[in-house]
Amino acid sequence: MNAVAPMVVAHGLTKHFHDFVAVDHLDLSINAGEVVGFIGPNGAGKSTTIRMLCGLIQPSEGSATVAGFDVGKQAEAVREHIGYMSQKFSLYGDLTVRENLRFFSGIYRVPRREIGERMAFAITMAGLAGREDTLVRTLAGGWKQRLALGCAILHRPPVLFLDEPTSGVEPEARRRFWDLIHDLAAEGVTTLVSTHYMDEAEYCNRIALIDRGKLIALGSPRELRNLPLGGELFEIRCTPLGAALKVLIQAPGVVDAAIFGDALHVVLGVNHKGKNTLSAADLPNFLAQQGIHAEPAQQVLPSLEDVFVQLVTRGQEERDMS
Amino acid sequence: MNFRRLFALAYKETLQIWRDPRSLAIALLMPLMQMGILGYGVSLDIKHVPLCVYDQENSQQSRSLVQDFVSSGWFSISRRFEREADIRDAMDRGSCNAAIVVPVNFSRTLAMNGTAPVQAIFDATDVNTTNIALGYAQGVMAQASAELATRWAAAHGIQPSLVSQIDLEPSTWFNETLDSRYFIIPGVVAVILALVGAQLTSLTISREWERGTMEQLISTPVTALEVMLGKLTPYFMIGLIDAGFCLAAAIFWFHVPFRGNVITLFTTSMLFLIVVLGIGYLISVRIRSQLGASQVALLVTMLPTSLLSGYTFPIDQMPAAIQALTLVVYARYYVTILRGIFLKGSSLTDLWMPIAGLSVYALLIIWLAARAFHKRIN
Numbered sequence: 001m002n003a004v005a006p007m008v009v010a011h012g013l014t015k016h017f018h019d020f021v022a023v024d025h026l027d028l029s030i031n032a033g034e035v036v037g038f039i040g041p042n043g044a045g046k047s048t049t050i051r052m053l054c055g056l057i058q059p060s061e062g063s064a065t066v067a068g069f070d071v072g073k074q075a076e077a078v079r080e081h082i083g084y085m086s087q088k089f090s091l092y093g094d095l096t097v098r099e100n101l102r103f104f105s106g107i108y109r110v111p112r113r114e115i116g117e118r119m120a121f122a123i124t125m126a127g128l129a130g131r132e133d134t135l136v137r138t139l140a141g142g143w144k145q146r147l148a149l150g151c152a153i154l155h156r157p158p159v160l161f162l163d164e165p166t167s168g169v170e171p172e173a174r175r176r177f178w179d180l181i182h183d184l185a186a187e188g189v190t191t192l193v194s195t196h197y198m199d200e201a202e203y204c205n206r207i208a209l210i211d212r213g214k215l216i217a218l219g220s221p222r223e224l225r226n227l228p229l230g231g232e233l234f235e236i237r238c239t240p241l242g243a244a245l246k247v248l249i250q251a252p253g254v255v256d257a258a259i260f261g262d263a264l265h266v267v268l269g270v271n272h273k274g275k276n277t278l279s280a281a282d283l284p285n286f287l288a289q290q291g292i293h294a295e296p297a298q299q300v301l302p303s304l305e306d307v308f309v310q311l312v313t314r315g316q317e318e319r320d321m322s
Numbered sequence: 323m324n325f326r327r328l329f330a331l332a333y334k335e336t337l338q339i340w341r342d343p344r345s346l347a348i349a350l351l352m353p354l355m356q357m358g359i360l361g362y363g364v365s366l367d368i369k370h371v372p373l374c375v376y377d378q379e380n381s382q383q384s385r386s387l388v389q390d391f392v393s394s395g396w397f398s399i400s401r402r403f404e405r406e407a408d409i410r411d412a413m414d415r416g417s418c419n420a421a422i423v424v425p426v427n428f429s430r431t432l433a434m435n436g437t438a439p440v441q442a443i444f445d446a447t448d449v450n451t452t453n454i455a456l457g458y459a460q461g462v463m464a465q466a467s468a469e470l471a472t473r474w475a476a477a478h479g480i481q482p483s484l485v486s487q488i489d490l491e492p493s494t495w496f497n498e499t500l501d502s503r504y505f506i507i508p509g510v511v512a513v514i515l516a517l518v519g520a521q522l523t524s525l526t527i528s529r530e531w532e533r534g535t536m537e538q539l540i541s542t543p544v545t546a547l548e549v550m551l552g553k554l555t556p557y558f559m560i561g562l563i564d565a566g567f568c569l570a571a572a573i574f575w576f577h578v579p580f581r582g583n584v585i586t587l588f589t590t591s592m593l594f595l596i597v598v599l600g601i602g603y604l605i606s607v608r609i610r611s612q613l614g615a616s617q618v619a620l621l622v623t624m625l626p627t628s629l630l631s632g633y634t635f636p637i638d639q640m641p642a643a644i645q646a647l648t649l650v651v652y653a654r655y656y657v658t659i660l661r662g663i664f665l666k667g668s669s670l671t672d673l674w675m676p677i678a679g680l681s682v683y684a685l686l687i688i689w690l691a692a693r694a695f696h697k698r699i700n
Contacts, residue, residue, distance in 0.1 A: 051699060054541050055541075055697075056537065056540060056541060056697070056699045057698065057699055058698065075697070076543055076545070079541060079542055082541070084538065084541035086534065086537040086538055086541070088534035088537070089534065090533075090535050090536075090537055090538035091535070091538070092334065093533070094337075094341045095337055095338070099334070099337060102330075103331075103334045104542070105330075106326050106327060106329065106330025106331075107327050107330050107544050108542060108543070109326055109327065109543075148538075151538075
């Protein structure tokens with residue numbers, strides 16, 4: 001990327017709903033052509049942030065600019081430059097594919113001589129050739145989502161905000177959807193896309209982790225993986241899981257432990273190895289003393305989910321202490 | 323304000339109305355049904371009151387009197403009896419509301435005295451109907467008496483003018499036959515337009531919120547004014563079609579005399595449509611569920627329009643406080659305008675007062691509606 005101004009900038013962006021703080025002093029900067037994944041549990045503030053960036057919700061505090069326009073004061077200018085897909089499917093189910101596209105072409109004032117070409121592009125992109133006159137409500141989820149994306153980019157916006165575009169869509173359709181996002185990114189479109197599928201984080205240039213309205217980490221998938229967990233990560237299969245978790249979380253040398261599928265993920269401290277701290281090799285014996293059957297521990301590379309769980313827990317502990 | 327966006331919205335809305343059976347029914351069937359129900363059902367006239375006759379004399383003269391009742395059109399003979407007790411029975415069973423008893427020596431008494439008593443009996447359980455029927459009966463009798471008196475006087479060699487010295491000549495203008503239908507039908511048109519107009523538009527914004535399409539729409543550069551005008555345009559067209567239909571039905575089907583100017587009629591109807599569509603739109607913006615919006619629309623149109631517009635209950639007979647209240651009922655202005663155009667042939671200048679009232683209302687509603695919708699999620 002050239003040294004151009006970032007396409008999306010948020011400074012201390014905050015939204016209160018009465019006493020509830022949905023988004024808490026969020027800072028974010030997204031460069032042109034970047035695909036940033038917005039990841040966090042339900043209710044973390046992803047949708048609220050995206051809606052503020054689209055000018056649909058007035059921020060309580062802080063400011064943000066999109067394509068250089070202030071979302072609070074120049075909302076209409078912002079809307080000229082963005083494409084938005086809301087969380088809920090939001091095309092007109094009682095109109096056909098073509099009618100929806102024509103409607104949004106009119107609303108976005110797509111130049112008349114380009115309408116045909118852009119509609120054709122959207123139809124091909126969504127894989128809806130031959131189904132132009134089908135009522136949209138009869139389409140399957142994946143097609144609907146791709147058509148919604150097609151409608152959102154008819155006016156070739158430089159910035160795209162996609163709020164959980166792939167939720168409830170089957171995996172194959174999700175993959176195809178991400179291919180489309182990358183095609184657009186290759187053309188320079190800046191994208192902020194929220195998801196709660198961890199595997200989708202891998203498709204992003206950068207990931208913004210958000211929990212309880214706070215941005216808790218921002219970086220490329222690789223950077224996030226290498227975020228110091230405070231030790232090395234091991235996976236250990238044992239039964240019963242719950243008892244093992246209770247024992248390990250208080251054991252010397254254990255930084256963190258969490259259930260991961262049918263096994264435990266244990267972070268062992270690297271820096272403070274002493275006599276009475278556990279090493280990976282000690283784990284099965286240590287557990288056996290507590291009457292828990294365990295297989296040998298395997299070192300694993302942390303997944304983003306591990307990182308996320310770690311960061312969320314740490315955040316909670318910090319909150320509890322203060 | 324961009325006409326392409328406005329057109330895109332209007333076209334989209336038209337397609338949606340066309341594909342929504344509920345909207346279509348409200349737009350096209352409701353006026354038809356309402357016109358039928360209200361046009362035929364609501365009438366303050368009492369016609370063909372079932373009348374029982376107990377003609378004890380059964381002479382030519384008594385039969386002629388009974389015939390006078392029938393030919394007035396207000397009564398129709400349901401039964402003839404030979405015993406007084408039968409009348410009581412028939413009244414109890416409800417097969418007649420009125421009865422006349424002509425005494426056995428009717429024509430003889432009449433010939434001797436120039437006057438003779440005839441008994442009329444009314445079932446007064448329905449006071450309103452009875453009062454009107456009683457009035458009709460007195461009218462029939464008065465006319466019959468006048469004719470008889472003239473003839474009696476002639477037979478006795480007295481100048482007729484000396485007998486009937488006071489000759490009341492009632493003269494009614496504008497609704498010469500005193501047909502309450504002429505009075506009511508223009509009001510029915512107002513009720514239907516208010517009901518249909520507000521019902522249709524009350525759903526237009528709430529439907530988009532409910533279906534989630536609004537969030538997409540407001541993320542585009544479309545302006546609030548374009549949304550309002552784009553959405554209301556198709557409903558305005560439907561309103562005009564409905565107005566045309568209702569007014570045509572009033573003139574050609576119910577034969578309400580039309581003495582005014584068609585252009586006056588349509589300009590004032592457009593003004594009224596702006597008010598009702600605006601009210602429906604305001605409701606739709608404020609209430610985000612379709613059901614709630616539609617019920618509120620029903621409440622704010624049906625109740626005041628049918629009770630306080632003067633369409634059935636004359637405003638000048640209401641208590642002063644209620645009369646003052648009718649000033650905020652937009653339909654009263656249109657009802658006044660319609661009656662004026664239909665029955666009196668009033669022109670725009672004759673009707674300047676109600677037109678001014680309606681215009682103020684329209685401006686207020688447009689102003690409120692244009693400010694009501696915000697492209698924000700609450």
